[in-house]
Amino acid sequence: MATPSPVWFERDPLELAPLLLGGVLRRADRAGAVAIRVTEVEAYRGADDPGAHSFRGRTARNATMFGPGGHVYCYFTYGMHHAVNVVAGPAGSGWGVLVRAGAVVEGAALALARRSARRASAPSGELARGPGNVAQALGATLADDGAALGGTTSDGAAWSFEPVAGFAPPGHRTGPRVGVSGPGGDATAFPWRFWLPGEPSVSAYRAAAPRRRSPAG
Template identity: 75%
Template sequence: MPTPPPSWFERDPLELAPLLLGGVLRRADAAGAVALRVTEVEAYRGADDPGAHSFRGMTQRNATMFGPGGHVYCYFTYGMHHAVNIVAGPAGSGWGVLVRAGEVVEGRALALERRSARRASPPTGELARGPGNVAQALGATLADDAAPLSDATFADSTLSDATPAGPSAAGSAERGAWSFVPAAASVPHATGPRVGVSGPGGDAIAHPWRYWMPGEPSVSAYRPATPRRRA
């Protein structure tokens, strides 16, 4: 089944988020391919969502969110984590859906290798549980920011085609080839507050914009947003 056209992603994240559940997100690079069945996501909107990176307008980091849907918004945080979003909506909207968890269905050995490379102790839980682990399993880095979700897989294209003029000068991180295949049929899902989103007013942004597949072991346990210290 082919990756849907870019326009498929150009809808409200509240509508797109549940459609992503059960679909397969895949990234391939020279090291190989890892794919995961998406089990948990969070919708983020723009100017009307204080929890979104795009709330305060476009910056260098979040510029990809303001592009057209169907691209990967990848950022780095907490000094050690990358996170993967799928940009939603038309260009200019600043909408996106954060991929919080998934079940690794391809390239499990590679995903395991990537985690072990950064953790002394062997992994205890699921390989793609939590946004940081999702990015790590897929091998996503800042080099993947703005990568398109396309039909082009690593198998179909040469390495040079898959990584056009990437920051390979540094020799380290390389942009992978991304694709997403929606589930054949919509899957049952539950909703609840997003994780790690808080701010002045607290409840004001406590929208139930987290979507997950009940019973999936890869879905991260809910943890209330850490209250922000106030001056």
């Protein structure tokens, strides 16, 4: 798959997010390859966005967000699952786009095996619906944090992304981000979720529960 040059990703996340829709995100390792057609994403905009991990500045956890665009920011959340983001903008911006959902278009058997590994029974329905399931289907872990799209990690995992075109898919929808608490969850101020309508992998909207937790970007 032909991954664009890093400059292609060095955009404002509000511009990059819809451009990722319909594109194919792929990860290959020794076990095989899994690819998803991206159907849902969320933009996170650093110091301007109280929902972003990078809102309060650079930390050891979010350092990849402050690198150049075109890299994978992968983190572990709530002690349960990983999440995959595409770093946006130039180095230092702290911007990113969360890959919330996708349709598996390659490696369905491997994705199913990964999704089934810690379950009593095999999952039914979409294999990459929700950010935790996206990461699990792709096999992404913290070892993938900082991986270049179009490059290979130190342990041999290769990442790529092939966009549909240089413009956002017509008819895509926007709305509030899922499960973001506090000011960053304001649906009017931050309608920064983008999705393809009619796709079964897209999340049902859920407002954040009133609990203390880290931002979700």
